[in-house]
Amino acid sequence: MQKTALVPYAHLPRAHHDRHVLTSTVDVLGVAHWLLTERAPQPAGDLPPFDALVVSVHPGGNVELTELSAVRARWPRLDRLPHGGFVVAAPRARRYEDANQVQVFDALGREMSSFSVGDAIEHLLVDEDGYIWVGHFYENPAGIRRWSATGRLAWTSDGARIPGLFDCYALNVSGTTAWACPYTDFPLVEIHPDRPDRAVRVWANRVRGAKAVAVHRDRVVFYGGYGEERDRLAHGELTETSVEPTDAGVLTLPDGPAPGRRRVVGRASRIYVQAEPFTAWGVFDIGG
Template identity: 35%
Template sequence: MKEVALQPYARLPREYRGLKVLAGTVDAYGRALWLLSDNPDARSDDLSGSGRLTALSRKQPYDALLVMDKNGAASELVLHDVHLLVGNLDALPNGRFLLAGTAAWHRTPGSTTANAQIYGRDGRSRRSFPIGQVGHLLADRRHNVWTGYFDQAIYGDSISAPGLVRWDTGGNQRWAYQPPPGAEPIADCYALNVADGVAWVYYYQAFCLLEIHTGGRLTVRGTPVKGAHGLAVQGDRVTFLGSRGHHDRLHRCRLTDDAVLLEEEAILTMPGGRPLGRYRVVSRAHTLYLLDPSSHSWHVFPT
């Protein structure tokens, strides 16, 4: 089977590697983001073999350092008074940032579930709000934030129950998935891809692919792939990463009006052909970004 190698994308500068990585992503502007801390109450979460985060206990709010890299040029911003066990972060328009996780000790007045914080460009918290038990979080450049949820969350609380929710960048819920006639509900959001104004969701149990536009158009397509954890979309082409028993398998497919047709398979490797180890994947439009187990290096697979 043909092999395809990842390419290096961004690496955490050496001067920051003594800090613990709490979360990371590649944002809609192409920047690699790392949230770091040296606070013992802000230790990084364990990354399981499935790519899911396992929370550790914390005791008190802390300051965190956000490091951003674009084309090798790094900048930083201190985020003050973080109240969360952070599992996800992303950049919002107008220089803001969103953190989501578990509100382990903090309780916002009038709320017992405020587990997301919006930060301004000055690093100060602007708002806390409940966002559910997030598995996937991706923002676009048009003030949309999409959240996908794992099975434990979907069956555990009302915000997470739809499996997929869209928010505005002020923290207000704007849309939640309701399956159209003949489609199954989302029992577990396996993969989420976001471009400006559109989201693609691959979910269990049906392993269908949803195409959702902010204007309201929704398309459900069956897929031949079972158990993928990443997807990249360009035009009428979609590439799935991973399947049951094959975490490194690429499935290149073609979209029709109502189906996904498999055309080719390949094996994804690290640069130089080394086998692909465990990873965390961020899917944006036609690109897959993979974070290595050290959480220091991002690699890229462009379709």
């Protein structure tokens, strides 16, 4: 099977390698971010609010540091607002029923607002207008929703006629548009929240279990799968009603091996992959 190597994209500066990486992401503008603490959180017990450092590496290599005060999420999701500031969210809401599940920080690291988006966050991605897209896993039937940075629900998949939306396996946010590939039917779904009369378009899809998706014009690629297809890269073309498979291979790290434990982020035509120890991002670009 053909192998495709990730292209090196961004690295956490070595000066910060002594800290623990709580989480990391790549935002809608292509900036990589790491949320760091002095030590790893303990697996059990209450965690008091703590200070954290966000290290941001821009595509040109410039590094930006932001101190966040009184972070509450033990295993957080992270993204950046387009005009500065960050969103930090706890994936589980059961211990955050006081509306503190999602924290929004300004560019100086001060909390501006907090609210709840519901339990079982699988994906959290901010779009170029500053709205927060949340894809839930199976323990929350809410599916896919879009929130303002002040906690106002701006779009919901309720009633959107997305077949088999039980678990948001893959979510890609580019501009103000979202692409998803949800369990159980795994259709490819395009969501335009600003088009109320035609917000959702669905293509039937035969690729199962993908954890990330990228789209460029009439081309699509799915990354991941079940069992031996964990590192699969499945290519397809969009027809009027379906995704037609064209090729398949495997995605590897830049130096050749499989990623192993990893994080993935889909943005437009790109899939970003980060493997342990989570200090570097690689990229595959279907449009490149």
